[in-house]
Amino acid sequence: MASNKMWNAPDIVPTITYIDLACATEWLQRVFGFREREExxxxxxxxGMTWFEVGNSLFNIATPDEVWRQRPDTPGLMMKVYVEDVDKHFARAKAEGARIVSEPEDGFWGGRIYRVLDHEGHQWEISQRGRDLAADRWQLPAGVTRGVAK
Incomplete structure (x- = not known):
């Protein structure tokens, strides 16, 4: 049954990339006691990717992403920031000469994002606050599955 809830996230959500997502997930749970949002x-x-809750914070782990042109053998860090108006934020960043990776687009999770590199090449994903749907409401693309296989 789908919920009417929205995705609950703080304003900043860092992403750490790992080559072996399953191993990283198991390790973060076992060693640090972090709680995965398995659903x-x-x-x-x-x-793949998944999210972990730590207190009132949230972070994401994911395999390296071709959108960012990440090499599979080079784990990295990306920052996700929620803003009030992603299109306005994008227009400002573009006008100021930011290196745009992808223009604003709507995602299967209900959110709206754009991706940008800062002056030293760090990866930023800027997301519209208040649009991300609860996981059970996502409209997954073909070939993507949700949840933990048990």
């Missing part, structure tokens, strides 16, 4: 884990051929 939101996404898997696709060759990759």
């Amino acid at each position: 939101a884990r996404l898997s696709w051929p060759g990759g």
